[in-house]
Amino acid sequence: MSAERPPTRTSGPAAAVGVEELARKLDSRDVVGVSIGWVDNNGIVRSRTVPVAELPAASRRGVGNTAAFAVFDSHDGITFAHEGLSTPSGDVRLTPVLDGPLGVTAQSGLPGFAWVPGRQLTGDGEPWAYDQRAVLERQLDRAADAGYTFVAGFEMEMVVSHEDDPHEPTGDVVPAHRGPAYSANAMRDVSGFCRALLADLAADGIRIGQLHAEYGGSQVEMSLSPLPGVGAADAQVLARQTAHAAAQRHGLRLSFAPVTTLAGAGNGWHLHSSLSGPDGTNALAGDGPHGLSPAGLGYVAGLLRELPGVTAVTAPSSGSLLRRRPGFWASAYGFWGVENREAAVRLVPPSALLGAEVTNVELKASDASANPYLSLAVVLAAGLAGVADGAVPPDPIGEDVGTWSEERREAAGITALATTPERARADLLGSALVRDVLGEDLLGAFVACRDADAAWAAPRTADEVVASLRWQY
Incomplete structure (x- = not known):
């Protein structure tokens, strides 16, 4: 990439x-x-x-x-x-x-x-000690010491809603486009907003690869072009401000929240990443299995083995846990695949048309409730650890493992990712790598925030939790 x-x-x-x-x-x-x-x-x-x-x-x-x-x-x-x-x-x-x-x-x-x-x-x-930007910068320094530059980009899904509707005073989503998914009809419904967004992104120096109507109800996605290092997180934060401003000027309201309605698909912020070597070429690409180099295999393996702890940072909220359902391309299970959109870790391999430089690893268990600097830091650290160890991942899976029996998943060593605050907390604290990346001070504050969210949500219904987060992002 x-x-x-x-x-x-x-x-x-x-x-x-x-x-x-x-x-x-x-x-x-x-x-x-x-x-x-x-x-x-x-x-x-x-x-x-x-x-x-x-x-x-x-x-x-x-x-x-x-x-x-x-x-x-x-x-x-x-x-x-x-x-x-x-x-x-x-x-x-x-x-x-x-x-x-x-x-x-x-x-x-x-x-x-x-x-x-x-x-x-x-x-x-x-x-x-609690500055999240510094956490990422430390990991980038480690990558540089190992001879790598970290490159990343986000696919950002958002629900586009009418801002004011006399029949919907409760703050529900009032769809701004009627679909169908990925259709030109849907884009026409929000064409004024999309035109302003594209113009504003360009003027603000934020490059994107594409903008389209997504699968979810009234959902749109923009894919940020990859950037090296901390610039990837900076661009993601600025892109948010740019999108919200463009929507407001058109009487619309955006939600990047992991879940905006329980019936909906939810919003992911899929995190694509790769490493560049000293010569500037993609260090993940090679002539090994699936078009990967030894470093590429190690990167996938490192991310996969640290997946529970990593996703406790990259998709940390009560909304994240509600979004994690089989069949929603929301990373319900911890496995990897080549171009498998149900997999938590998805390899985008080299191809004859796109060449080797496109090679990257997508983490699908990532959303707007995550701090982007911390997300990039734990992903980079996990990948680098796999590279340093010469780790090799298991064979990729090309199926939807949610359709498998529990016995078949167990035989394949595939477990569900966390759907409860207790499990997510245990995954976070159980990862020595994540603890090291965050540091004990920031880790303590991060866990305290998660515990406070869990305590707030405990006596409330899932609908109430979703509504409480809908317009926070």
Whole structure:
């Protein structure tokens, strides 16, 4: 899978222009505020906005932010169950990452505002143990030490709803397109939104491979072009803001939530990843089985053996567990296959038409309730561990194992992935690799958030849980 870099912006990284000059250029484009964004442990995008004139000061000393954001749950409750953050005291500095892969983006769909990813530091300017971006950066450094560049991209599914309907005052989904799935008719229903989205994505420097109506009711998917390293997560976060803004301008409302209705297919954010070697070629491709190199086989095997712990990070919410059903292409069982869309780990192999560079591994158990930086970090770590060990995966499966008997799955060593908070928690804590990637502090906060979500959901119906998360994403 070859990476594509976004086009250069006039408001690009501060490495190219000084921050004072950057602020002047933003001002010349009628930007009045710069939103510094980060993603919490529930996949929810948070932000603080500074006037454009304050950007230089914010770049030097950051802006104040409560440490409690690390223990916000999915319903904006604050849990103090994690010992490291057990009081309302504590402050961190949210600093704009001006020299990151995307720099600062003047948002075409939100005139007057720019977007920049944030980094969370201690008051002394040191790395904060709960900063998710830093977790990914550590794994990227490990990959570089091993001679690899990590490349990733997300397929982002979303449900498109009419925002206001006098007959639907309860916040239900009011479908904006009538289908059929993948049809031109469905796209015509939302053509104004789609036109604005494509234009805004291009103007914001976010490249996508395609945009289409999906299988679910009133569902649309955009596939982000792959990017190296932390840029893949930054682009995913910005793409969300771009899509929400385009929908709002057309009287529509988006939901990226894992489940928007219990009867629906749900939204996945399928995570495609690969490794590039020192020469820039795809390190997963080779002349071995299924067109894989030894590194490619190890990458698949590493991800597969760590799958339970990895998916506790990449699809962590109550909604994620409700989405995980056989027959919904939602990764109900832990197995891999070549182009098998029911498999949790799907290999996209080289082909005569596409060549070797297309080779990548798709993790289907991934959704909007995950922090993208943590998701990429645990996927990369699992894959690299398999490469380092020279691991070899079992034979791929080309069938829907959900149609098999329990005895046949057991004989093949295939188990269901977690569908309860208790099982997901055990999978998370049972993975030494995931614990190492997150670190004990962040792991403790992450588990506290999951426990708080589970406690909130326990006395409620599945419909109530779905409704509570529907418009959080």
